[in-house]
Amino acid sequence: DIQLTQSPSFLSASVGDRVTITCRASQGITSYLAWYQQKPGKAPKLLIYAASTLQSGVPSRFSGSGSGTEFTLTVNSLQPEDFATYYCQHLNRYPPYTFGQGTKLEIK
Amino acid sequence: EVQLVESGGGLVQPGGSLRLSCAASGFTFSYHSMNWVRQAPGKGLEWVSYISSSSDIIYYADSVKGRFTISRDNAKNALFLQLNSLRAEDTAVYYCARETISVVRGLMREDYYYYMDVWGRGTTVTVSS
Numbered sequence: 045d046i047q048l049t050q051s052p053s054f055l056s057a058s059v060g061d062r063v064t065i066t067c068r069a070s071q072g073i074t075s076y077l078a079w080y081q082q083k084p085g086k087a088p089k090l091l092i093y094a095a096s097t098l099q100s101g102v103p104s105r106f107s108g109s110g111s112g113t114e115f116t117l118t119v120n121s122l123q124p125e126d127f128a129t130y131y132c133q134h135l136n137r138y139p140p141y142t143f144g145q146g147t148k149l150e151i152k
Numbered sequence: 153e154v155q156l157v158e159s160g161g162g163l164v165q166p167g168g169s170l171r172l173s174c175a176a177s178g179f180t181f182s183y184h185s186m187n188w189v190r191q192a193p194g195k196g197l198e199w200v201s202y203i204s205s206s207s208d209i210i211y212y213a214d215s216v217k218g219r220f221t222i223s224r225d226n227a228k229n230a231l232f233l234q235l236n237s238l239r240a241e242d243t244a245v246y247y248c249a250r251e252t253i254s255v256v257r258g259l260m261r262e263d264y265y266y267y268m269d270v271w272g273r274g275t276t277v278t279v280s281s
Contacts (some may be wrong), residue, residue: 076265139199
């Protein structure tokens with residue numbers, strides 16, 4: 045099965061900062077990667093799919109890039125509501141659907 | 153409004169059983185594959201099970217294979233997860249999630265991208281004596 049490793053696991057930043065989270069796959073997955081945001085006590089929310097396609101309604105300060113084994117999620121000009129935990133996920137035609145271990149973005 | 157609402161969670165003893173339900177509304181349920189994803193307290197997300205739109209293809213995570221059973225009733229817009237032989241490590245919030253496919257058509261090929269775009273609020277399962 046494909047493993048996804050996110051880095052860093054914890055990230056401290058300030059409002060207005062630009063942050064980048066990396067997700068590395070144990071083998072090539074072309075662009076079959078999604079990113080989710082989760083706030084405490086809430087369900088995950090889809091941000092990006094196909095590695096770089098922004099889900100409808102998601103602010104344009106979020107962007108995704110990468111293909112193969114290395115992917116990044118970038119948040120430009122952090123807003124207070126962006127402090128949350130972020131997960132990458134590999135999905136293809138059929139499971140297993142692997143998640144990364146998560147990156148918790150905290151206010152500095 | 154597109155919505156998924158889980159129910160059926162609760163406190164159960166080790167070795168016990170529970171049946172989780174997920175009620176779908178606001179979209180054509182029978183068009184979508186569905187998934188269950190869980191999250192243990194303080195931990196990350198773990199995919200649990202998948203069922204295709206017509207129930208002909210089913211997958212389970214190794215951690216639940218042989219103990220959990222996924223099913224759906226398209227006439228009632230409902231998804232289910234039967235949890236048997238429960239263990240302490242099954243304690244988690246269980247989410248149902250809709251799977252959607254996006255097709256990207258190029259000159260020579262089509263690419264299909266999958267993602268979970270609608271999630272319920274979750275139902276909590278606690279396995280403890």
